[in-house]
Amino acid sequence: MRRLRSILLTLVIDMVLVLLAWAGAFWLRFNLEVPPEFRALAIESAPLCVLAYAAGLAAARVYRHVWSYTGLPELRQLTLGVALGALLCTAMVLMLRLPAFPRSVMLLHPLIALLLLGAVRIAARTLAERRMSFRADGRPLVIVGSLADASDALRALKGSHQWQPVAIVSPVASEVGRAIQDIRVMGPVGSLAEVCAATGAQTALVASPPGSSERHEALLASSGVALLTMPRPDEWLKTESAGPRRIELEDLLGRAAVQLDVAGLSELFSGRTVLVTGAGGSIGAELCRQIARFGVARLVCVDVSEFAIYQLEQELREAHPQMQGVYYTANVRELERLRAIVQAQAPAVVFHAAAYKHVPLMEELNEIEAVQTNVLGTLNMARVAGECGAKRFVLVSTDKAVNPTNVMGASKRLAEQVVQGVAALHPQTQYVSVRFGNVLGSSGSVVPLFTRQIARGGPVTVTHPQIVRYFMTIPEASQLVLQAGLMGESGQIFVLDMGEPVKIVELARMLIRLSGRTEQEIPITFTGLRPGEKLFEELLASDETSVPTPHPKLRVAKTSGPLPEIDAVLRWVAQAGPAPSAADLRAWLRSLVPEYTAPR
Known part of the structure; x- marks a missing residue:
């Protein structure tokens, strides 16, 4: 009316x-x-x-x-x-x-x-x-970005009484001196500190898109200036106040959003049962969040950690009350326990993310643990997935499986091989593996470590000034794992487009600046490479090639060489017992993974 x-x-x-x-x-x-x-x-x-x-x-x-x-x-x-x-x-x-x-x-x-x-x-x-105009008593704010980016930011800030935009710094040289909504472009991005000093602003809003060079340049030029950015699309839905937030490392290293085949994934998951192992970990938990969005009928979450699975249960119950969630504490090493879970739940799709992944920890004293979990655990899960007639099985692998120099990497390469071996025994199930590099903010990664060191006042410890790694965000990695699981043919190994490698020392410097400190206040020290650590990681071995797929961020690796005999792997692990000699274990790994070069 x-x-x-x-x-x-x-x-x-x-x-x-x-x-x-x-x-x-x-x-x-x-x-x-x-x-x-x-x-x-x-x-x-x-x-x-x-x-x-x-x-x-x-x-x-x-x-x-x-x-x-x-x-x-x-x-x-x-x-x-x-x-x-x-x-x-x-x-x-x-x-x-x-x-x-x-x-x-x-x-x-x-x-x-x-x-x-x-x-x-x-x-x-x-x-x-x-x-809705800006109040004159709002805090002065400098906008970082082109006029087009600044226009979007100003529109989003309309009605905010907290901020008063006073100037723009633009990466486009021809825009200097021009104005939008009576706010003038006062210089290039590199002059951010000077413009802030001239206008009395202590805060800058970076309007350029995530991963852009302007964001990195603004960080380098932001001495004494707090950097903000607008929320990501998913954050607009999660927060009541969708105003500017502090800029984070993901905003500097982030890339374009992943293109998902939403229709295909909905068809794969909708109304079906999906099982995720390692569900309490960083990647496993994000896989559960992403899968829940596609209308899965039942999500079976398996993790060895009681606390991790409890936290995941609380989160998913609140976010998706209509979804049926089933939560198990179980160890992937125990074949009969996995078999009982799978027989009870009959999953159509299985994502295997359970693994030990910390390189130095698995390199000394715990080598057999890497084999038991990464190899035997993967073999157990792959076998029971095939026995129950699952439609798809996806192994979450790592770039450290390429030309491995450590036990963890060799165990993950052997895990890829046993998945290919099991694929031949169960042709009704599509088995694929997905390799990617380091994930920002995941448990055990350098970012939480550096953050704790900065909070303590330093120093930040980097192993080598030239060490580089590939990085992607947890949501990006998880979405590409889902996409690869949808596209893959049995036995394939997918390689994710990880973008450009990042120097770890540059990562440390960015985190120091994001904390509002300087390298004079928080020094960086170099401790030397740890056991089994490489200066750089590879996504494809030298004897491998890759072919493109319809998805721009996914390629298929072509591997060569014979696959291990499943029964022989099981016999060796059983005979090795709980404490085989490190030399024997490495020699066994090298016999099955010829590209593995163990340290002397």
Whole structure:
């Protein structure tokens, strides 16, 4: 009812303006003095004008608009409505053959009508923007980005009484000196500190997209300046206040959003049971979050950690109350326990993310643990997935499996091989593996370590000044794992596009600056490479090639060499016992993974 009243009020206002334009057209036609006989003609034909323009504006759907949000699209629709009304009015006048009707009125009227109708809408938009304008007592804020990026940021900040934009620094040299919404571009991004000092701003909003060079440059130029950014799309939905937040490492290293085959994934998961091992870990938990979005009927979460699986249960129950979640504490080394779970739940898709992944810890004293979990655990899960007739099995692997120099990497390469071996035994199940590099913020990664060291006042410890790693965010890695699981053919190993490698020392410097400190306050020290650690990681071994897939961020690795005998692997692990000699274990790994080069 309220909407109907609003439409009727708008229609009445428009028709009053149309009548004023009709009178104005006659007035201008006769040089500001309308003869009596034409005055009567104008009054006689006015109802035809109102009827024609009401029909034309309604046909152009002008009355769906909200005046306070009028923009170019709305003005284009208004122009169409006026044009339709003018044509209809002209046709009616000609059909009725009104005597001596001045035809120039039919040209003048639509121009005046468009001017009046447009003016009242622009006035409403201006008043609305004035009510939402920035308060003069807001905190001064400098915008970092091109004029296009700054325009989007200013639009998002409208109505915020906390901030008062005072200047823009742009990466586009030709934009320096120009202005948008009376806010001038005062220099390039490199002059951020100087512009902040000149305007009294202590905060800058980086409007450039995640992963852009401007973000990194702004960080380097932000001495003494706090950096903010606008929330990511997923954060707009999660937070009540969608205002600027502090910039994070993911915003500096982030890349374009992953293109997901939403229809294909929905078909794969919707109404089905999906099982995730290692569900309490960083990647496993994110896989569960992503899978839950696709309407899975039942999500079976398995993890050896009671606390991790409890936390995941609480999160998923709150975020997806309609989803049936099943939560197990179980060890992937125990074949019969996995078999019991799978027989009870009958999953259609299995994601195996359970693994030991810390290189130095698995390199000394715990080598057999890496084999028991990464190899035997993977073999157990792959076998029971095939036995229950699962449609797909996806192994989460690592770039450290390529030309491995450590036990952890060799165990993951052997895990890939046993998955390929099991694939030959269960042709009804599609088995694929997915390799990727380091994930920002995952448990055991350098980012949480550096953050703790910075909080303690330093120093930040980096093993080598030239060490580099590939990085991606947890959501990006998880989404690509899902996409690879959808696309893969049995036995394939997928390699993710990890972008450009990042020097770990540069990562440390970025984190120090993001904390608001300097390298003089938080020093960086180099401790030397740890056992089994390489200066750089590879995603493809030297004897491998890769072929592209329809997805731009996924390639398929072509591997060579014989696959290990499953029974022989099981026999060796059983005979090795809980504490085989490190030399024997490495020699066994090298016999199955020839590219493995163990340290002397």
